[in-house]
Amino acid sequence: MQRVTTIADARSACSQLAGTIAFVPTMGFLHDGHLALMREGLRRADHLVVSVFVNPTQFGPGEDLEDYPRDLKGDAKKCRNLGCDVFFAPRDEPVYADQHSTRVIVDDLDRSLCGQSRPDHFCGVTTIVTKLFNIISPDIAVFGQKDLQQLVIIERMVRDLNFPIEIIGVPIVREKDGLAMSSRNRYLDEAQRRQATSLSRSLVAAHRAHSEDPALPCGRLVDVVRTRLSELDEARIDYVECVHPQTLVPYEEDAPIGPDGAVMAMAVYFGSARLIDNLRIDRPLPDGPLRSLK
Numbered sequence: 001m002q003r004v005t006t007i008a009d010a011r012s013a014c015s016q017l018a019g020t021i022a023f024v025p026t027m028g029f030l031h032d033g034h035l036a037l038m039r040e041g042l043r044r045a046d047h048l049v050v051s052v053f054v055n056p057t058q059f060g061p062g063e064d065l066e067d068y069p070r071d072l073k074g075d076a077k078k079c080r081n082l083g084c085d086v087f088f089a090p091r092d093e094p095v096y097a098d099q100h101s102t103r104v105i106v107d108d109l110d111r112s113l114c115g116q117s118r119p120d121h122f123c124g125v126t127t128i129v130t131k132l133f134n135i136i137s138p139d140i141a142v143f144g145q146k147d148l149q150q151l152v153i154i155e156r157m158v159r160d161l162n163f164p165i166e167i168i169g170v171p172i173v174r175e176k177d178g179l180a181m182s183s184r185n186r187y188l189d190e191a192q193r194r195q196a197t198s199l200s201r202s203l204v205a206a207h208r209a210h211s212e213d214p215a216l217p218c219g220r221l222v223d224v225v226r227t228r229l230s231e232l233d234e235a236r237i238d239y240v241e242c243v244h245p246q247t248l249v250p251y252e253e254d255a256p257i258g259p260d261g262a263v264m265a266m267a268v269y270f271g272s273a274r275l276i277d278n279l280r281i282d283r284p285l286p287d288g289p290l291r292s293l294k
């Protein structure tokens with residue numbers, strides 16, 4: 001594995017790889033969720049490139065940029081063990097040049113869900129992902145479905161701006177008790193960690209309610225989730241929405257799920273940790289921990 005820290009070295013290392021390149025952009029502190037993205041990349045391409053960069057432009061004022069967990073040494077080791085070819089962790093030069101003034105905005109899709117409480121977040125994401133795509137020139141890029149809105153926005157950006165890159169979404173990887181893996185889970189204290197399992201449990205409850213009565217209005221499905229979450233004294237709901245899987249537009253409260261299906265999506269604060277999760281309501285539960293949750 002080549003470890004590179006400058007844009008020029010990353011570009012040169014990637015251009016020397018013969019065959020197809022899968023790219024997994026990350027902010028580091030890698031967990032099994034990231035490793036699943038990397039395995040999927042290796043399965044689909046000849047080479048794997050991973051970047052680790054805690055991107056300041058996607059954090060809002062008062063968010064956890066300074067505290068965001070970091071473990072570059074551990075990350076490099078995990079990537080090497082997995083068979084990564086190039087590990088790009090920029091250092092020694094600014095990623096954003098002086099007077100960087102170009103921003104990539106994917107309109108509309110960035111307004112709902114997380115965009116409501118993190119108004120500049122997705123512009124930060126699409127701008128850094130564009131920069132990384134231009135440095136690495138991958139054939140495919142792999143993202144997690146946990147950040148569903150990010151995935152949908154990047155798919156739209158790649159289509160609209162004609163990037164010759166295939167975007168792959170990988171299902172959420174969960175802890176045994178159902179909690180979606182996230183670098184931010186490490187912020188949780190014991191009580192919060194216990195209560196955080198209710199996120200996935202409430203999604204499963206909404207899934208069950210829909211399969212028992214597919215005509216149930218979306219507002220009622222959202223209520224199932226909200227009622228469960230409101231029992232938690234450590235949790236503060238940012239949003240719970242039942243949305244169209246491609247447009248991310250919330251369904252009307254009194255309408256049932258449409259023919260394209262629906263995703264139940266949520267963001268919940270535990271102290272300063274903001275956790276997100278989502279579940280496709282109209283499809284069978286994915287293999288894994290959700291199937292055994294009550």
Ligand code: PAF
Pocket residue numbers: 025026027053055058125128129147150
């Ligand atoms: O999903 C993430 O970790 C980040 O948003 C990404 C895609 C690496 C951009 O900084």
